Amino acid sequence: MKQLVNSMTGFGQAQGKIDQTTISIEVKTVNHRFLDFSFKMPREFLGFEDAMKQKIRQYFNRGRIDVFINISGEGVRSKDIQVNWKTLDQYLKALEEIKEKRDISSDIEFEDLLQLEGIFIEEENAEVDGEVQDKIIELLEEVLQKVNAMRQDEGAALKVEVLNRINNVKDYTNELEQHIDTIQKEYQERIKERIHSHLNDTAQDESRIIQEVAILTDKSDITEEITRLFSHVAQVQEAVNLHQPIGRKLDFITQELLRETNTIGSKSNDVRISKIVVALKSEIEKIKEQVQNIE
Structure with missing residues (x-):
């Protein structure tokens, strides 16, 4: 059964990890005539906003709800590694020209290629893995429970x-x-x-x-x-x-x-x-x- 009298002032925070990524969530609530939301978080999480609002509505009816989400460590989007073939071909052509003009006979080793800038391209996938969304909602609920307890006490x-x-x-x-x-x-x-x-x-x-x-x-x-x-x-x-x-x-x-x-x-x-x-x-x-x- 819901608390008889709830304050609109509360605070809570929680932290969790997915692989090498740490996600921190803080929620602060203050008085407001209606239920008002404010999210400050990485752009990757914008797609989760509606799901987070739905979760918040399960706990609160009025107040300004400020949600802060930060990530540290590895990013939450998976990455694909692509070879920049055009740049690699330009490097190889330039190296062949150097060998011809300066009479250099040394062969190019694979390790040498790894030192060349721009050979490999990292591309982030457009969508964040569903596991990340589940973790965020899980952490958010933990935080909301702490905020709610504080609002009930007050x-x-x-x-x-x-x-x-x-x-x-x-x-x-x-x-x-x-x-x-x-x-x-x-x-x-x-x-x-x-x-x-x-x-x-x-x-x-x-x-x-x-x-x-x-x-x-x-x-x-x-x-x-x-x-x-x-x-x-x-x-x-x-x-x-x-x-x-x-x-x-x-x-x-x-x-x-x-x-x-x-x-x-x-x-x-x-x-x-x-x-x-x-x-x-x-x-x-x-x-x-x-x-x-x-x-």
């Missing part, structure tokens, strides 16, 4: 951090809820005092004042926002236990948490509410920062 730490922060958000929301009745009553009294101060004593209409107070109080009511905050907290707590990528989901929820918190801040001028709103925004911003690295 993901576990991110889960703890997010849950701790969201619990703080829940505590602050509970604190807001406890102040609702008291703050609304205080708010109603302040409004009534302000209205009374602007009305002539003989022209006061108590029912009209009460109606205006009720309208203004309703506009300042934060009950709905608090209810939605509790709902979003529960969604985060549920999401971190899902067996699927949750980064985008958590990112959306944190945006909603911020939106509700900002609405509460704009509705209330109470100092106590303002302090809690500041604390709430701080916790949510920290959650949002951590969520950016969750797959």
Whole structure:
């Protein structure tokens, strides 16, 4: 079963040999909105790129995946040795001319021909042997397992951090809820005092004042926002236990948490509410920062 929360940051490396050729593979992953690939490797391996992408998709759903492949020792392509007959004939003709003009009778030995430059031509085959591709995929899978383990370890730490922060958000929301009745009553009294101060004593209409107070109080009511905050907290707590990528989901929820918190801040001028709103925004911003690295 797949890890519940995965980070998008990881690193792994592995090395293997085919005959006298050493192949080294490194994979580094960082956060990215989608699954993005980058390969830095010899041209011989370009034909394997699709197979490597397919293998990577078996492990990761999001993140930038940087793959580095290096080879040392012998090349991975087989070579054919060809005789450059045209050049050899030119050498032999020149040697015969030297013998005739300088009266040299020594015979040309085979060892002498080996010293001549350009007699033999090495030609690499266009295709890399299938054994090489199998080895690369084998090494890549070994590396991906290491990267995945690192992403899982960091993901576990991110889960703890997010849950701790969201619990703080829940505590602050509970604190807001406890102040609702008291703050609304205080708010109603302040409004009534302000209205009374602007009305002539003989022209006061108590029912009209009460109606205006009720309208203004309703506009300042934060009950709905608090209810939605509790709902979003529960969604985060549920999401971190899902067996699927949750980064985008958590990112959306944190945006909603911020939106509700900002609405509460704009509705209330109470100092106590303002302090809690500041604390709430701080916790949510920290959650949002951590969520950016969750797959």
